[in-house]
Amino acid sequence: xxxxxxxxxxxxxxxxxxxxxxxxxxxxxxxxxxxxxxxxxxxxxxxxxxxxxxxxxxxxxxxxxxxxxxxxxxxxxxxxxxxxxxxxxxxxxxxxxxxxxxxxxxxxxxxxxxxxxxxxxxxxxxxxxxxxxxxxxxxxxxxxxxxxxxxxxxxxxxxxxxxxxxxxxxxxxxxxxxxxxxxxxxxxxxxxxxxxxxxxxxxxxxxxxxxxxxxxxxxxxxxxxxxxxxxxxxxxxxxxxxxxxxxxxxxxxxxxxxxxxxxxxxxxxxxxxxxxxxxxxxxxxxxxxxxxxxxxxxxxxxxxxxxxxxxxxxxxxxxxxxxxxxxxxxxxxxxxxxxxxxxxxxxxxxxxxxxxxxxxxxxxxxxxxxxxxxxxxxxxxxxx
Amino acid sequence: xxxxxxxxxxxxxxxxxxxxxxxxxxxxxxxxxxxxxxxxxxxxxxxxxxxxxxxxxxxxxxxxxxxxxxxxxxxxxxxxxxxxxxxxxxxxxxxxxxxxxxxxxxxxxxxxxxxxxxxxxxxxxxxxxxxxxxxxxxxxxxxxxxxxxxxxxxxxxxxxxxxxxxxxxxxxxxxxxxxxxxxxxxxxxxxxxxxxxxxxxxxxxxxxxxxxxxxxxxxxxxxxxxxxxxxxxxxxxxxxxxxxxxxxxxxxxxxxxxxxxxxxxxxxxxxxxxxxxxxxxxxxxxxxxxxxxxxxxxxxxxxxxxxxxxxxxxxxxxxxxxxx
Ligand SMILES: Cc1cc2nc3c(=O)[nH]c(=O)nc-3n(C[C@H](O)[C@H](O)[C@H](O)COP(=O)(O)OP(=O)(O)OC[C@H]3O[C@@H](n4cnc5c(N)ncnc54)[C@H](O)[C@@H]3O)c2cc1C
Numbered sequence: 001x002x003x004x005x006x007x008x009x010x011x012x013x014x015x016x017x018x019x020x021x022x023x024x025x026x027x028x029x030x031x032x033x034x035x036x037x038x039x040x041x042x043x044x045x046x047x048x049x050x051x052x053x054x055x056x057x058x059x060x061x062x063x064x065x066x067x068x069x070x071x072x073x074x075x076x077x078x079x080x081x082x083x084x085x086x087x088x089x090x091x092x093x094x095x096x097x098x099x100x101x102x103x104x105x106x107x108x109x110x111x112x113x114x115x116x117x118x119x120x121x122x123x124x125x126x127x128x129x130x131x132x133x134x135x136x137x138x139x140x141x142x143x144x145x146x147x148x149x150x151x152x153x154x155x156x157x158x159x160x161x162x163x164x165x166x167x168x169x170x171x172x173x174x175x176x177x178x179x180x181x182x183x184x185x186x187x188x189x190x191x192x193x194x195x196x197x198x199x200x201x202x203x204x205x206x207x208x209x210x211x212x213x214x215x216x217x218x219x220x221x222x223x224x225x226x227x228x229x230x231x232x233x234x235x236x237x238x239x240x241x242x243x244x245x246x247x248x249x250x251x252x253x254x255x256x257x258x259x260x261x262x263x264x265x266x267x268x269x270x271x272x273x274x275x276x277x278x279x280x281x282x283x284x285x286x287x288x289x290x291x292x293x294x295x296x297x298x299x300x301x302x303x304x305x306x307x308x309x310x311x312x313x314x315x316x317x318x319x320x321x322x323x324x325x326x327x328x329x330x331x332x333x334x335x336x337x338x339x340x341x342x343x344x345x346x347x348x349x350x351x352x353x354x355x356x357x358x359x360x361x362x363x364x365x366x367x368x369x370x371x372x373x374x375x376x377x378x379x380x381x382x383x384x
Numbered sequence: 385x386x387x388x389x390x391x392x393x394x395x396x397x398x399x400x401x402x403x404x405x406x407x408x409x410x411x412x413x414x415x416x417x418x419x420x421x422x423x424x425x426x427x428x429x430x431x432x433x434x435x436x437x438x439x440x441x442x443x444x445x446x447x448x449x450x451x452x453x454x455x456x457x458x459x460x461x462x463x464x465x466x467x468x469x470x471x472x473x474x475x476x477x478x479x480x481x482x483x484x485x486x487x488x489x490x491x492x493x494x495x496x497x498x499x500x501x502x503x504x505x506x507x508x509x510x511x512x513x514x515x516x517x518x519x520x521x522x523x524x525x526x527x528x529x530x531x532x533x534x535x536x537x538x539x540x541x542x543x544x545x546x547x548x549x550x551x552x553x554x555x556x557x558x559x560x561x562x563x564x565x566x567x568x569x570x571x572x573x574x575x576x577x578x579x580x581x582x583x584x585x586x587x588x589x590x591x592x593x594x595x596x597x598x599x600x601x602x603x604x605x606x607x608x609x610x611x612x613x614x615x616x617x618x619x620x621x622x623x624x625x626x627x628x629x630x631x632x633x634x635x636x637x638x639x640x641x642x643x644x645x646x647x648x649x650x651x652x653x654x655x656x657x658x659x660x661x662x663x664x665x666x667x668x669x670x671x672x673x674x675x676x677x678x679x680x681x682x683x684x685x686x687x688x689x690x691x692x693x694x695x696x697x698x699x700x701x702x703x704x705x706x707x708x
Binding site: 011015075078079082108254261264265269270271276277278279280281282283285286287289290291293294296297299315317318365368370371373374375377378379380381382383384 | 458554582586589590599600601603606607609610611612614617618619621622624625634637641686688689690691692693694696697701702704705706708
């Protein structure tokens with residue numbers, strides 16, 4: 001069944017179509033590698049799935065037509081990602097960058113720029129990355145120092161970013177730069193869209209503790225960036241970053257929930273009898289239900305066009321709690337595999353357990369989320 | 385369906401009733417406001433609005449008995465009192481062997497005002513089936529009322545070999561439906577109580593000055609209250625989903641999360657309220673008492689969680705709940 005632009009795709013027919021496509025194309029979509037695979041293999045797999053999905057149309061639903069989409073509600077994207085992760089076709093981490101960065105481009109790039117480049121991201125032709133953190137700037141994003149200087153024929157960017165996920169694969173980067181004085185804090189930041197093959201950029205991959213080396217240090221040495229690559233207004237990059245955060249906590253979190261559900265299924269099937277107590281299993285499953293119920297409501301709110309705001313910090317706290325709870329349970333139930341095992345399945349559990357420790361760090365740490373909840377939802381005033 | 389403006393009016397009138405009345409007076413007000421009619425028309429609106437507000441205002445009514453009877457499919461659910469399962473349990477509160485009815489469960493304050501009481505009994509003869517009967521209130525032995533939350537007036541109820549009448553002419557649905565509906569009602573009440581505890585602590589954090597500033601400026605205090613809100617929203621999210629996608633698993637999970645979430649909320653709020661919250665004149669303790677008792681009705685966080693885990697470990701399958 002080929003999807004056509006003229007349809008107004010409702011979730012139910014979309015679901016049927018996607019499920020049918022996934023069944024039919026099972027072999028073509030399956031990873032070429034066994035198990036988790038290397039990051040190179042994961043990235044190649046993601047590109048393949050996006051290309052096949054784009055050609056069949058499924059990947060284009062839920063995105064506006066002006067960027068190569070077929071229109072329809074974003075809830076269609078939530079379902080597609082759920083179906084792909086639930087079948088172990090893609091890893092939710094690598095898949096999530098599209099959900100985070102495409103909306104930013106759609107919201108803030110010049111329309112021609114978005115129209116020409118977003119389709120490449122959706123189709124899997126390109127990987128993009130997000131350059132926010134710096135050696136001196138983690139949680140306190142407003143302190144960033146990577147500088148963009150205005151010249152007659154464009155910006156010149158110099159500085160350093162760190163922990164930039166997938167930078168070593170990326171063709172483009174959404175980069176936050178300092179354009180005001182250092183004291184201007186969040187008022188003097190500008191977002192730029194950068195070609196990663198520009199002269200002056202050096203990418204140095206870092207090793208991670210879970211063995212999937214996803215992020216890099218990136219050095220910018222007098223890199224030329226045309227003015228038309230400015231996202232949003234000059235000195236208003238903060239609102240670009242803030243606008244992007246709720247996206248980080250909506251569709252891609254729903255995908256993460258589907259992945260965690262899948263992991264718990266695997267765990268229940270594999271755990272030796274007697275290794276886990278009923279109470280600990282029950283509690284972890286309830287925590288996962290709680291996150292999925294919350295995130296499900298967020299998907300419907302987004303589909304209804306409601307603005308997403310600080311309340312998505314609750315979703316983020318719940319997903320991080322659920323992810324760590326699921327993998328704590330796995331590490332307890334499959335201690336032999338996680339601690340000693342050296343076969344592919346064991347290495348995968350170990351790597352994913354270790355990766356789950358980052359869930360309370362990236363995308364705004366657990367503490368930063370609680371700060372947001374206290375200030376903006378509970379209205380406890382400024383904390384200083 | 386009660387929607388839009390009607391829902392607002394309905395909610396406002398129930399709010400006024402719960403702010404002014406409790407016990408028999410609240411029951412009377414609910415009759416006047418047509419809450420029982422609302423229950424027949426729109427279960428979700430009637431249950432969620434009343435129980436959340438009842439929890440918020442720390443008042444009592446006999447609505448839980450009505451909800452159980454409505455869950456069983458009775459045509460006039462407010463007619464009788466209802467025997468609730470024992471502490472932490474959701475099993476039918478009676479057993480029927482031959483023509484011998486043995487009752488062992490809990491009763492609430494409204495029992496005193498009833499002449500007949502609805503009892504759901506296990507029928508050991510036919511495995512898994514239950515039978516709904518009525519008994520005379522006077523035939524039951526009711527234990528002393530007091531304990532942790534005297535205002536709720538939960539008491540142990542028992543009876544051995546007492547006369548009963550099967551409920552004739554009414555197609556009664558099963559006990560599991562009644563349990564699920566009751567779990568959702570009590571979960572709303574727990575969440576309502578937890579939200580009020582959080583509101584009390586939040587106000588206190590904004591107004592109490594120590595070290596020259598409101599204590600709500602201290603991050604340790606802020607994070608405790610944020611933690612409470614997350615626990616409340618976690619339970620409320622599953623409860624909403626249980627209305628959207630009716631399933632006994634979601635109702636039980638919502639009840640467990642509400643019980644645990646209310647305890648988490650109480651722990652953090654009590655710490656923030658500190659000395660003033662430890663006095664009998666501050667309302668906090670009444671909410672704390674209430675949630676500890678409500679946690680025990682129709683399965684506690686502990687017993688429901690244990691049961692869920694036991695079933696999952698036995699089946700080794702995770703039900704595909706909460707799809708889009
Ligand atoms: C796997 C992974 C992938 C990542 N990918 C990217 C990426 O693609 N792009 C990118 O830009 N960045 C990325 N990051 C970086 C991530 O965004 C930062 O690690 C995060 O913002 C925290 O910054 P930090 O590590 O400097 O910790 P810090 O900000 O130094 O914080 C250290 C500790 O102090 C706490 N803390 C800090 N400030 C406060 C406060 N105000 N109140 C209470 N506690 C506080 C933090 O919660 C934390 O526990 C990634 C990180 C990881 C682990």
